[in-house]
Amino acid sequence: MKAFTYQRAGSAEDAARLAAHPGAMLLAGGTTLLDLAKCGVAEPDMLVDIGHISGLDAIAVDAGGATIGALAKMSAVADHAGMRAAFPAVAESLSQAASAQLRNMATIGGNLLQRTRCPYFRDPAAFPACNKRDPGSGCAAIGGVTRNHAVLGTSEACIATYPGDLAVALVAFDAAVRLGGRTIAVEEFFLVPGDTPAREHAIGPGEMITAVAIPASPAARRSTFLKVRDRQSYEFAAASAAVGLELGPDGRTIRDLRVALGGVATVPWRCRAVEDALKGTLLEPESVRAASRLAVEGAVAQADNAHKIDLAPRLVARAILSLGGLA
Amino acid sequence: MTTEITIELDINGRSETLTLDPRVTLLDALREHLGLTGTKKGCDQGQCGACTVHVDGARVLSCLTLAAQAAGRPVTTIEGLSAPGGELHPVQAAFLEHDAFQCGYCTPGQIMSAVACIREGHAGSDEEIREYMAGNLCRCGAYPHIVAAVRQAAEMAS
The missing domain is CATH 1.10.150.120 ([2Fe-2S]-binding domain)
Known part of the structure; x- marks a missing residue:
């Protein structure tokens, strides 16, 4: 691990001032950053510990929605009664992520910023080529072992999967990220790789995530997070779906639908084609299964990950039907 | 050359003052600096749980926690679990x-x-x-x- 100095920030302003130092990185829970420093991927000169700033970990839920401080722990949000009632998919995305220990450490802001688990990205000694780590150096994953790489949102430069679960639920329910004085939709916060895969977020120099805001909606209240993994627990998603459903007064007409996919794309992937195809129609297994296939429109498989293109729509259909009481 | 830092840790109710490289994890501080080898190093990358300790009463991984991050927060290790008389938890x-x-x-x-x-x-x-x-x-x-x-x-x- 490269040498670094350690500073504690006493306030968000303090953090911004310290973070202006060249080579400085913000340290919150540390579960991603220390791991990547040990891998030789992250090479900070200075760590600015923001984990002791008070007042940034509040969780507030009211009729309008939820506001979650950036330093709230994953476990606190997963267990929060108000979140579980108004945003079950969000709470479930967190309780199914990582392990109990990691959920006690990792913060909501840091969770959003977690880096890809692409094994080529994480091993610079064995695989020098990585456009995300070293722009222009190439991609060792393309043509390599690609079982867990993305099928949606990929480019010639990068096929790394966005690994998080929370952001998938957030993107489904139109959540926004607060960067101090500026607010940006989660959907616009994450950037597809294109030819600049090193740039993953619309976060500017000197900016820090201070909170996440999620508007309340009937679809968010009736929602679920389904996650399929290679082992039952403590594993990243092979595919995941955050789905919310609002039915009309007849109990059969789909009034609102939210669908987002994780584990299959380079960013949290909102599936508006599925939503648009089903909104206003009757909830029926056949039409739900047919429309769910639109979730992977435009997917491009690598050598080892074509199964994700079959898996993801099935997950979407199962989530919609189970919310509607039909599965 | 790294500038060493001096921190005060609260380990199993005892105050410990350490001067160390800021890169030292809580796990290495326990094992290598304080001789508390009950906490184990397995994968050292947050995947196995062998290094689990309690910080502020919550279970966390000491391999992904810098010792400096834990300063000022009570830490309990396996050595601090049994009663003062040695009776098992x-x-x-x-x-x-x-x-x-x-x-x-x-x-x-x-x-x-x-x-x-x-x-x-x-x-x-x-x-x-x-x-x-x-x-x-x-x-x-x-x-x-x-x-x-x-x-x-x-x-x-x-």
Whole structure:
């Protein structure tokens, strides 16, 4: 691990001032950053510990929605009664992520910023080529072992999967990220790789995530997070779906639908084609299964990950039907 | 050259002042600087749970925590679990009774995790214990006995 100095920030302003130092990185829970420093991927000169700033970990839920401080722990949000009632998919995305220990450490802001688990990205000694780590150096994953790489949102430069679960639920329910004085939709916060895969977020120099805001909606209240993994627990998603459903007064007409996919794309992937195809129609297994296939429109498989293109729509259909009481 | 920092840690109720490289993890501070080798280093990258300790009463991974991050927060390790007279914690006793280990390397982490799991109220059924103990791997495969030990300790605590 490269040498670094350690500073504690006493306030968000303090953090911004310290973070202006060249080579400085913000340290919150540390579960991603220390791991990547040990891998030789992250090479900070200075760590600015923001984990002791008070007042940034509040969780507030009211009729309008939820506001979650950036330093709230994953476990606190997963267990929060108000979140579980108004945003079950969000709470479930967190309780199914990582392990109990990691959920006690990792913060909501840091969770959003977690880096890809692409094994080529994480091993610079064995695989020098990585456009995300070293722009222009190439991609060792393309043509390599690609079982867990993305099928949606990929480019010639990068096929790394966005690994998080929370952001998938957030993107489904139109959540926004607060960067101090500026607010940006989660959907616009994450950037597809294109030819600049090193740039993953619309976060500017000197900016820090201070909170996440999620508007309340009937679809968010009736929602679920389904996650399929290679082992039952403590594993990243092979595919995941955050789905919310609002039915009309007849109990059969789909009034609102939210669908987002994780584990299959380079960013949290909102599936508006599925939503648009089903909104206003009757909830029926056949039409739900047919429309769910639109979730992977435009997917491009690598050598080892074509199964994700079959898996993801099935997950979407199962989530919609189970919310509607039909599965 | 790295500039060393001086920090004060609260380990099992004792105050410890250490001067160390800022890169030193809480795990290495415990084992290499304080001689508390009960906390184990398994993967050293947050995947196995062998290094589980409690910080501020919550179970965390000491391999992904800098010692400096823990300064000012109470830390409990496996050495701090038993009563002052040496009497075993009920979870330790349950692990012995159920033979919930083979080689024993993951055991301190399993026990620290189990104590927290029970305190959190996540040990209500075998299924729930398996889910909430998923962050602690046992390469010997002693899982059935671990679940039985946690279940018994949870029943005794309730």
